[in-house]
Every structure is written in C-alpha cells, then in structure tokens.
Amino acid sequence: xxxxxxxxxxxxxxxxxxxxxxxxxxxxxxxxxxxxxxxxxxxxxxxxxxxxxxxxxxxxxxxxxxxxxxxxxxxxxxxxxxxxxxxxxxxxxxxxxxxxxxxxxxxxxxxxxxxxxxxxxxxxxxxxxxxxxxxxxxxxxxxxxxxxxxxxxxxxxxxxxxxxxxxxxxxxxxxxxxxxxxxxxxxxxxxxxxxxxxxxxxxxxxxxxxxxxxxxxxxxxxxxxxxxxxxxxxxxxxxxxxxxxxxxxxxxxxxxxxxxxxxxxxxxxxxxxxxxxxxxxxxxxxxxxxxxxxxxxxxxxxxxxxxxxxxxxxxxxxxxxxxxxxxxxxxxxxxxxxxxxxxxxxxxxxxxxxxxxxxxxxxxxxxxxxxxxxxxxxxxxxxxxxxxxxxxxxxxxxxxxxxxxxxxxxxxxxxxxxxxxxxxxxxxxxxxxxxxxxxxxxxxxxxxxxxxxxxxxxxxxxxxxxxxx
Numbered sequence: 001x002x003x004x005x006x007x008x009x010x011x012x013x014x015x016x017x018x019x020x021x022x023x024x025x026x027x028x029x030x031x032x033x034x035x036x037x038x039x040x041x042x043x044x045x046x047x048x049x050x051x052x053x054x055x056x057x058x059x060x061x062x063x064x065x066x067x068x069x070x071x072x073x074x075x076x077x078x079x080x081x082x083x084x085x086x087x088x089x090x091x092x093x094x095x096x097x098x099x100x101x102x103x104x105x106x107x108x109x110x111x112x113x114x115x116x117x118x119x120x121x122x123x124x125x126x127x128x129x130x131x132x133x134x135x136x137x138x139x140x141x142x143x144x145x146x147x148x149x150x151x152x153x154x155x156x157x158x159x160x161x162x163x164x165x166x167x168x169x170x171x172x173x174x175x176x177x178x179x180x181x182x183x184x185x186x187x188x189x190x191x192x193x194x195x196x197x198x199x200x201x202x203x204x205x206x207x208x209x210x211x212x213x214x215x216x217x218x219x220x221x222x223x224x225x226x227x228x229x230x231x232x233x234x235x236x237x238x239x240x241x242x243x244x245x246x247x248x249x250x251x252x253x254x255x256x257x258x259x260x261x262x263x264x265x266x267x268x269x270x271x272x273x274x275x276x277x278x279x280x281x282x283x284x285x286x287x288x289x290x291x292x293x294x295x296x297x298x299x300x301x302x303x304x305x306x307x308x309x310x311x312x313x314x315x316x317x318x319x320x321x322x323x324x325x326x327x328x329x330x331x332x333x334x335x336x337x338x339x340x341x342x343x344x345x346x347x348x349x350x351x352x353x354x355x356x357x358x359x360x361x362x363x364x365x366x367x368x369x370x371x372x373x374x375x376x377x378x379x380x381x382x383x384x385x386x387x388x389x390x391x392x393x394x395x396x397x398x399x400x401x402x403x404x405x406x407x408x409x410x411x412x413x414x415x416x417x418x419x420x421x422x423x424x425x426x427x428x429x430x431x432x433x434x435x436x437x438x439x440x441x442x443x444x445x446x447x448x449x450x451x452x453x454x455x456x457x458x459x460x461x462x463x464x465x466x467x468x469x
Contacts, residue, residue, distance in 0.1 A: 039072035042079050043155030045165050045434065046442045050158035053141055056192040058160045078441035079432050086437040109408060109464035110400065112354030116413050116466070119214070119221050120420060122206040127422040133188055136207040139196045140188035144168075145427050146414075147184050149175055154431035159191035161233045162447055165439060166226035167191060170410070172436050173229070173456045177407045178463065183418040186425040193325035195220035195347070208417070213326035213347045222350040223413065224406050227328045230450035234296060235304040236332075238454035240403045242309060243335050247395065249310025250337040255388045260381045262341055262373050263315035265292040270323040274343055274366055278321050281370040288377035289370070290315070309335075316387065317341055317377055319364070334361070337395035339387050341376050343369065350409060351401055360394045407456070408463040416466075 043050045048071070052058050063071060123132075137143065142164065143154040151172060158164070167189065175182055189210045190196065195218035197207045202219060212225040228239040236242060261284055268275040282291035299307040312318075313336035320333050320340055326347035334340050340361040345352070357363050362380075365372040380387035427433075436455070440448055 035076055036068070036072050038080075039075040042075050042432070044075060044079060044442060045153070045155075045168055045439055046162075047158035047164070048075055050155055053157040053159070053190070053192050055139070055196060056160075056194070061158070074442070078438050082438040082441045083433045083435040086435045106462050106465045109412065109466050110354060110405065112351060113409060113412060113464075113466055115350070115353040116409070116416055119413075120416055122219055123208060123420045128208055128417075128420045129422050132205070132208055133186060135205065136188040136197075136209045139190055139207065139209050141191045142168075143186070143188055143428065143431065144171060145186045145425050145431060146171075146175070146182060147425055147427060149180060149182065151175060151434050152427040152431040153434045154428050162231075163191040163226045165443065165447060166229045166231070166451070168434055169436070169439050169451055169454070170224065170226065170229050172434070172439065173454070174407055174410050174414075176436070177456045177459050178411055179458055181462070182411065183415055184425045185414055185418040186421060186423075187414075187417065189223075190220075191226075193323075195325075212328075213349045215347055221413070221417075222348065224350055224410060225328055228403070228406055229454040231328070232446045232450045234299070234307070236309070238403075238450065239331075239406070241453065242332070243398060243402075245310045246313065246332060246335040247337070247399065249308075250313035250335075250395070253314050255316065255384065255391075258338070259290070259315045260288070260377070261315055262287075262289040262317035262319050262377050263292075263312070263338075264289070264319035264321060265312065266294050266321065266327075266329065267296070267323065268293060272321065272323045274321045274369070275323060277366070277369050278319070278343075281373055283370075287370045287374045289319070289373050291319075312336065313338060316380060316391070319343065319373065320345075320361075322347060331398055331401075334394040335398045337391045339376070339380055339391045340394050341373060350413075354397065355394075359390065360397050362390070403456070404459075405464070407459075411463045412466045 040049060042048065047061050048063065052060055066074070133143075137156065141155075141157045141159050143156070145152045145154070151168075153168060159167075187210055188208065191211070193213070195211060195214050197209050197219040199206075199217055199219055206219045208221060209219070210221045210223045212223060214220040214222045227236055230236065230238045237245075264278060266275065268279055278291055281287045281289045284290055294307070296307075309332050316338055318333045318336055318338040318340055320327070320330050320342045322343070322345055326345075326349055330340075330342075330349075330352065334355075341364045342355075342361045343364045343366050355361055362376045364376060440451060443451055
C-alpha cells in the first residue's frame with residue numbers, strides 16, 4: 001500500500017525573478033507610503049504641514065519648488081536623522097568656561113536687565129505649572145524644551161517668513177555660547193507681533209508666553225527678536241555686522257552737513273494709525289520732515305541697494321513709528337547717531353527699558369504729531385551741540401548692546417524663568433530634537449549664509465552678573 005504525501009506548490013523557476021521583483025516593489029511601495037505618511041504629519045522650522053497662526057493670518061508657504069518625494073525625503077532627513085549624527089561638541093568650551101567662572105568675578109549686567117525679574121514677577125508666588133503651559137499653548141506657535149543642553153521643539157503653527165528659523169537658531173547659539181550652563185527649561189513661544197496675554201483677562205491665572213515685545217497691559221515676556229541673527233528676506237545682516245556698518249555710515253557726513261530734517265522711511269500700510277498720520281507730515285518747510293514709503297518689492301528687485309541701512313544716516317533726526325505693533329526698526333534708527341524722535345510707543349521690547357527720554361531720544365506726541373516733530377527739529381537746529389550729543393548717546397547705547405550682552409540677557413531670562421517651574425522639564429512625545437545642523441538642513445542658500453554668519457563660539461567668560469536688587 002503506497003504512502004500519500006502532501007506537496008507544497010512550488011513557483012516555477014522561470015517566475016522567481018518576477019516574484020522577487022514584485023516583492024521588492026511591494027516592500028518599496030510600503031516603505032515609501034510610510035515615509036510619506038510620517039513626513040506629511042511632521043511640522044518643521046520652515047513651516048511644513050503647519051497652518052499660519054490664527055491670530056495673525058498670513059499666506060501659507062506652498063513649497064511648490066519641491067516634488068512630493070523630495071519634500072518627504074528632506075523632512076525625514078532634516079527632522080529625524082541629522083541631529084542623531086551631528087557632532088555634540090561643546091566639551092572643550094564647557095571646561096574652559098567652568099574654569100573661567102571660578103577664576104574671576106564677572107562685571108554686573110546693564111541696568112535694564114533688572115526688567116527680567118519684573119517680567120517674571122507674576123509667577124514668583126504661584127510658580128509655573130504644567131497647567132500654565134497647557135493654557136499658554138493656545139496662544140503659542142511652538143514649544144521649546146531644553147534638557148541637558150539638547151533642544152526639542154513642538155510645532156503648533158507656522159511663523160511668517162523665517163522668524164521661527166532664526167528664533168530657534170538664536171536659542172541653539174545660546175546653548176553653544178554657554179555650554180553646560182543653560183538650565184533645563186520648558187517654555188511657550190509666539191512669533192507674531194502683538195502681545196496676547198492681556199492682564200485684565202488673565203489676572204486670575206497669568207500665562208507665561210515668550211514673544212518679541214510686550215506692553216504694560218500684558219503678561220507676555222519679551223525676548224530678543226530674530227533679526228539680531230539676520231533677516232534674509234529684506235537683506236538685514238546679523239547684528240554684529242549691521243551695527244558697525246551703520247555706525248561707519250553715520251560718520252560719512254558730519255553733523256553740520258547732515259540734512260536738518262526729520263526722516264522716516266517705512267511701510268505705512270500695516271494698520272497703523274500713527275504711520276498713516278505721519279504721511280501728512282511730509283513737508284520739509286512746514287513740518288521739517290521727509291516721509292517716504294518703503295516699497296520692499298521694488299527694493300528686492302534692485303538688490304536692496306537703496307535700502308541699505310548704513311546709507312540712511314544722513315539726517316539729523318530720524319523718526320520711529322510703531323507699525324502693526326512693535327517694530328524691529330528702532331535699533332537701526334538709534335544706531336545712526338541721529339536724534340531719535342520716538343512717537344509715544346505702546347509696545348516695548350527687551351532693550352527699550354534702558355532708553356531714557358530726553359537723554360537717549362526725544363519723545364513725540366501722537367495727538368499733535370506734525371507740530372511735535374517740528375518743535376523737536378527746531379530745538380535741535382538751534383542747539384546743535386546738545387542735539388548731536390543726544391544722538392550720540394542713543395548710538396552709544398546700541399553699541400553697548402553687542403551680541404555678548406544679548407546672549408547674556410537670553411541666558412539670565414531663561415535661567416530666572418527656569419527657577420519658577422514647579423516640575424522637571426521633559427520632552428513631549430510630539431516634539432523633535434533640533435540642532436544647528438538640522439536648521440541648516442532646512443535652510444535655503446541665502447538663509448544658510450545668514451545663519452552661518454551669525455553662528456557663535458563657546459564663550460571664554462561666564463555671563464555678566466545679574467544683580468539681585
């Protein structure tokens with residue numbers, strides 16, 4: 001009696017290459033699908049897969065210069081792989097900095113650093129809890145968590161232009177500047193112009209939210225703006241390059257030969273009543289003022305030749321007018337050494353708390369705008385020595401605000417803030433590590449140039465001493 005046996009059907013030999021190819025194709029397709037799926041859900045420093053902030057809407061970046069596959073590859077490469085293989089570095093700097101810290105006492109920080117504790121005073125008694133951050137998230141574009149010198153970012157919304165990129169870069173440079181000194185921290189950041197944590201509305205539970213400016217009616221915590229590291233869209237270079245160039249440009253014409261007029265050049269079409277009213281003052285004879293519109297589109301087409309900041313210091317007086325909110329232009333106006341005519345500002349950024357009316361600038365009344373400008377111009381033209389000295393004090397103040405002091409301010413602000421946290425920071429599961437290499441990975445050619453030029457090195461000395469009172 002014969003034995004029956006079961007045989008597994010075999011694939012004919014001539015079909016094996018087809019089966020292997022089909023299996024490889026299926027595996028590749030599955031892998032590509034998964035890569036595309038991950039990439040399509042990953043927010044990035046340049047705004048991939050992120051909507052604009054709903055409180056300040058702007059056109060979404062289309063990324064139409066990239067194919068779907070190249071975009072997915074770039075997101076995976078820059079977001080998930082670059083930091084993993086990046087050089088952690090910083091050991092030498094950490095050792096030399098620790099040694100220097102023990103060798104000598106650092107000078108005291110500038111007086112305006114005292115505003116740090118004032119800005120953080122709302123949380124001195126209650127501390128900052130995870131509940132505070134959860135509520136603050138509703139107003140934030142992204143979250144920054146620093147743990148052991150590494151930085152993680154959780155993206156919620158896109159930021160206009162390259163603000164997010166250069167803000168994140170500034171924090172990474174701080175970590176590089178003071179390796180091993182920046183404490184673990186967890187904070188929320190909004191990258192748009194107007195403060196949002198109104199004191200009246202949030203008096204029962206102040207929310208800690210970092211941004212570029214604040215007002216006396218808001219809890220928002222001011223932080224150095226992105227343009228100190230560069231603003232490639234309008235060709236403004238990093239501060240350590242821009243200030244010396246402006247100062248040199250200001251010396252091209254003597255005070256005596258500068259135009260005895262007040263000068264303003266900017267964009268009035270930003271929902272700013274003050275700037276709209278300022279257009280009415282464009283009469284050199286009646287109001288002693290020269291008011292010009294800034295067309296950034298035309299400036300870009302001409303290579304920004306007519307918008308170079310160092311060539312805008314040929315007037316004895318320069319006007320600062322707030323735009324949609326605060327404006328980055330104030331630091332460049334003061335840097336000229338002209339008398340800054342500041343139209344009563346509603347907003348303040350981190351360094352303006354050190355400005356003194358009638359010493360480093362002349363205040364201008366918005367309710368009596370053109371006559372107020374005219375009175376300031378007439379006074380300066382009659383008291384040329386005093387006016388020149390006043391303009392020089394404003395310029396000297398900006399010169400003292402070098403990049404070293406800016407990093408010191410960032411360090412002390414984050415350090416004092418971290419002391420208020422009532423929990424140990426941990427990176428959210430939805431966050432990704434960000435490093436200098438990953439930011440450069442996402443940057444286009446011009447952004448990469450500006451970022452590289454603003455890169456710092458480990459400091460040989462500790463931060464300035466923040467006074468206790």
